[in-house]
Amino acid sequence: MTTITIDAAGIHYTPLNKQIRQAVRDGASEIILKNVMGQRFIGDGLIGNVKITIHGVPGGDLGMFMKGPTIEVFGNADHAPGNTMDEGTIIIHGASGDATAHSMRGGKVFIRDDIGYRGGIHMKQYQDKRPVLIIGGTAKAFLGEYMAGGLVIMFRIQDEEPYAEMGLASGIHGGEIFIRGAVEEWTLGIGSSARPATSEDIDRIKSFISEFSQYYGIDPVKLMNSSYTRIAPVSARPFAGKYTWE
Amino acid sequence: MCGIIGVIDKQRELMDGSSIRDALSIMDERGSGEGAGYAAYGVYPDYADLYAIHVFYDNLVEPKAQVEDLLETWGMIEHDEEIPTFEQAGIPKIHTPWRYFFRPKTRLMQRSRTPDDEIVKHIVMEVNKSIKGALIFSSGKNIGVFKASGWPEEVADFYRVEKYEGYLWLAHNRYPTNTPGWWGGAHPFNLLNWSVVHNGEITSYGTNRRYIESFGYDCTMYTDTEVVAYLMDLLVRRHGLTQELAVRALAPPFWEEIERMPEDIQRLNTALRLTYGSAMMNGPFAIAVASPDSIVGFSDRIKLRPLVIGEHDNKVFISSEEAAIRTVDSAIKNIYMPKAGHPIVGRTVA
Numbered sequence: 001m002t003t004i005t006i007d008a009a010g011i012h013y014t015p016l017n018k019q020i021r022q023a024v025r026d027g028a029s030e031i032i033l034k035n036v037m038g039q040r041f042i043g044d045g046l047i048g049n050v051k052i053t054i055h056g057v058p059g060g061d062l063g064m065f066m067k068g069p070t071i072e073v074f075g076n077a078d079h080a081p082g083n084t085m086d087e088g089t090i091i092i093h094g095a096s097g098d099a100t101a102h103s104m105r106g107g108k109v110f111i112r113d114d115i116g117y118r119g120g121i122h123m124k125q126y127q128d129k130r131p132v133l134i135i136g137g138t139a140k141a142f143l144g145e146y147m148a149g150g151l152v153i154m155f156r157i158q159d160e161e162p163y164a165e166m167g168l169a170s171g172i173h174g175g176e177i178f179i180r181g182a183v184e185e186w187t188l189g190i191g192s193s194a195r196p197a198t199s200e201d202i203d204r205i206k207s208f209i210s211e212f213s214q215y216y217g218i219d220p221v222k223l224m225n226s227s228y229t230r231i232a233p234v235s236a237r238p239f240a241g242k243y244t245w246e
Numbered sequence: 247m248c249g250i251i252g253v254i255d256k257q258r259e260l261m262d263g264s265s266i267r268d269a270l271s272i273m274d275e276r277g278s279g280e281g282a283g284y285a286a287y288g289v290y291p292d293y294a295d296l297y298a299i300h301v302f303y304d305n306l307v308e309p310k311a312q313v314e315d316l317l318e319t320w321g322m323i324e325h326d327e328e329i330p331t332f333e334q335a336g337i338p339k340i341h342t343p344w345r346y347f348f349r350p351k352t353r354l355m356q357r358s359r360t361p362d363d364e365i366v367k368h369i370v371m372e373v374n375k376s377i378k379g380a381l382i383f384s385s386g387k388n389i390g391v392f393k394a395s396g397w398p399e400e401v402a403d404f405y406r407v408e409k410y411e412g413y414l415w416l417a418h419n420r421y422p423t424n425t426p427g428w429w430g431g432a433h434p435f436n437l438l439n440w441s442v443v444h445n446g447e448i449t450s451y452g453t454n455r456r457y458i459e460s461f462g463y464d465c466t467m468y469t470d471t472e473v474v475a476y477l478m479d480l481l482v483r484r485h486g487l488t489q490e491l492a493v494r495a496l497a498p499p500f501w502e503e504i505e506r507m508p509e510d511i512q513r514l515n516t517a518l519r520l521t522y523g524s525a526m527m528n529g530p531f532a533i534a535v536a537s538p539d540s541i542v543g544f545s546d547r548i549k550l551r552p553l554v555i556g557e558h559d560n561k562v563f564i565s566s567e568e569a570a571i572r573t574v575d576s577a578i579k580n581i582y583m584p585k586a587g588h589p590i591v592g593r594t595v596a
């Protein structure tokens with residue numbers, strides 16, 4: 001167990017990422033980044049089992065293409081944390097920006113608070129790779145847009161009113177979304193359908209509820225006993241016939 | 247991609263430009279070094295009742311004589327000087343920035359509710375359209391725009407923005423995508439009291455331009471953002487709309503959303519969409535508009551560009567990235583993302 005601490009104050013993201021990579025090469029098992037202020041691309045393309053703890057506000061594309069590491073952020077994240085991430089875990093103790101978990105292909109992203117527009121846009125899955133995005137707060141419009149695979153779970157811990165943001169899962173053609181509570185009918189985007197989650201559905205997400213509750217020190221009972229709405233594609237080809245004539 | 251940072255102090259307490267410089271510079275990646283700029287309100291207290299007219303001159307002979315002739319025709323130049331600049335490696339000084347403190351002869355403009363503003367608007371349009379080698383890029387009272395081609399920190403150091411004190415700052419880091427970068431194309435765009443910064447593309451520019459030109463505004467900057475400054479001037483100063491309603495006209499709700507509104511609000515929104523159909527802006531954008539008593543931020547209706555708001559004590563921040571706000575105010579707690587298309591207004595109370 002070697003822990004390395006890096007003071008990121010005033011450092012551009014390129015030298016910062018070089019220092020992170022060097023620390024991993026030197027065998028660090030934990031890297032603590034202090035005073036992070038808007039540096040983009042932290043941990044991008046990083047491979048291994050390292051744990052990176054971030055204090056501050058990382059910039060966009062946190063953990064992009066990452067394969068294996070765990071990143072825990074004590075602060076908010078900017079746009080697209082987990083962009084095209086392959087494996088590993090991102091845990092944000094705060095909120096995140098637009099396109100959170102953009103095109104994610106594997107691993108898990110946990111956000112304690114709200115996320116911006118287009119969360120989970122074009123998440124995908126292949127064989128045993130199944131990315132998971134878990135949101136404690138709520139999401140702005142176009143959640144799960146063009147989603148091709150994977151799993152999104154949204155708890156809306158502070159909200160009991162039905163979810164009311166437009167373009168929900170617009171263009172979805174794979175994967176599924178669980179939203180705690182009800183969803184307004186008009187929110188559903190092109191090609192998406194909604195139904196109440198069954199107890200079998202909820203059994204499938206229970207391990208993620210436990211994991212989420214553990215990271216943020218929340219009692220899981222309320223989340224376990226809530227009702228959920230399941231959003232899924234109507235078909236695997238929602239735009240068949242839109243751009244071509246068959 | 248571009249970067250935006252703006253801040254207003256509701257009690258009009260003055261801030262020097264150093265922290266805004268640092269905040270904009272933290273978003274260097276959002277630009278390409280081809281344009282950056284700062285607008286500051288409250289910077290000319292000694293000439294607060296005069297129009298501060300900033301001009302880029304290609305040389306100080308013919309264009310300068312012509313501009314001064316025009317100013318003397320319409321009013322009086324009470325003071326003028328070169329705007330102090332300080333050599334930066336990355337900024338070839340291809341223009342000389344000059345400033346005039348100008349008092350219009352009110353009686354020369356008949357048939358206007360705001361004759362002085364109308365005279366200055368006329369001069370701005372005339373110079374920018376007809377006088378080769380001169381460009382007016384700032385024309386408000388007690389307002390200064392400082393911009394050039396370069397990176398945020400270079401442009402700030404070129405003008406030494408830390409020497410200016412304003413209660414409202416609006417700054418922009420440009421990444422030009424559709425037209426070349428040049429000094430006049432850097433943001434903020436200013437006309438009279440209005441300053442505008444913008445990230446994105448206004449794909450309805452052609453329609454908006456034809457509409458605004460029919461009211462006597464000439465688009466001369468080779469980029470879409472200037473229409474926003476002119477539209478705000480038309481809708482708020484000349485048509486008397488509130489800033490919130492003007493933003494509703496520029497970025498109205500979808501018809502489906504209007505259908506879900508209560509009846510009276512539905513009527514208002516329908517009327518706005520029908521009246522200002524040609525002012526409606528399409529495409530991806532995040533915009534901040536400043537005037538002497540407010541700052542307004544809004545994005546396009548489906549949120550294709552980033553925008554975050556911060557509030558702390560008397561200050562309201564508008565930015566592309568949270569880190570820029572925290573660079574100015576490390577103790578801020580209330581930072582949030584506004585709903586797409588909805589204006590967030592910070593207004594002075596003093």
